[in-house]
Amino acid sequence: MVDHKNKSVIYIGYEITMAVLSIASIFMIVLDYAKSIDITAYPYNVFDNLILTIFTIDYFSRLIASKNKRKFITSNIWDLLSIIPVNQAFYFFRAARIFRIFILLKLLRLVRLVGLIGKLRKFINTNGLIYYIYVSIAVLIIGASMYSISEKVDFATALWWSITTATTVGYGDISPTTSMxxxxxxxxxxxxxxxIGMLTSSISNFFISNDEVNLKEELAKLHNENVQLNDKLDRLEQIIKKKN
Structure with missing residues (x-):
């Protein structure tokens, strides 16, 4: 029993660690797109390489331990995408000034971003409101990243475009011109x-369901009070009958 508890604690710690590292890596990639940091420069490259190494060891150790390798690969495609060593290739091609390859690597970094976001799927509740929030944010980030790369705009502008497009506001101040x-x-x-439409619906249902729960609780409370009053009335009737 103790061993089982220890294993559970270790597993939870492992899952939390992987989730934190995934989130940290996502933030670094997004900040790099936003040109707030240079992920290929020190100290971000050290941290990114460390995360990549941990994810790679984790992936291949689980792959080796799995009995069905094919099933493992197909079931963990996000984990595989998250260990693409894009930044390491950046060093060489940046030095070589090969522009087209450089753009391709940016797109591959976007693929890695998708993998990292997908990697978080098992760390959240995949039902209802939380699921829709997660997917909506993921779509906004990926769309903004694609727009930032293709239209050569800063990430903040791209994120603004992504949000206004997804919410159907569409101010029209910026619009795509490239195929990507x-x-x-x-x-x-x-x-x-x-x-986002389903997210809005889920939020509405969330509050409606809360109101329904509160109403049911009130009705249950009134029912209990009614039962208690009936019991008291029955006792009073019995007392009156005895006196008579």
Whole structure:
């Protein structure tokens, strides 16, 4: 029993550690897109390499331990995407000044971002409100990243565009002109609007369900009070009958 508890604690600690590292890596990539940091420069590259090493060891150790390798790979595709060593390739191609490869690596970094976001799927409740919040944020970040790369705008502007597009506000102050930018727009419009619509519906249902729960509790309370009053009336009737 003690061993089982210890294993549970270790497993929970492991899951939390992986989640924290995933979130940290996502933030670094997003900040790099926003040009707030340079993820290929010290100290961010050291931290990113450390996270990548941990994820790689974790992935391949689980792959080796798994009995069905094919099933493991197909079931952990997000984990595989999250260990793409994009930043390491950046060093060489930045030095070589190969522009097209450099752009391709930026797109691969976006793939890694998708993998990291997908990696977090098992750390959250995948039902209802939390699920829709998670997917909506993921779509907004991925759409903004694609737009930032393709349209060569800063990430803050791209995120603004992604939010206004997904919420159907569409101020029209910025719009995509490249093929990839238009693809990002289609993704945000189709997937983003759908999930944000479901998110809005879930929020409404959340409050409605809370009201229903409160109403049921009040009704149950009134029912109990009614039962108690009936019991008291019955006792009073019995007392009156005895006196008579």
């Amino acid at each position: 930018g238009k693809l990002a727009a289609v993704m945000v419009m189709i997937i983003g609007i759908g999930f």
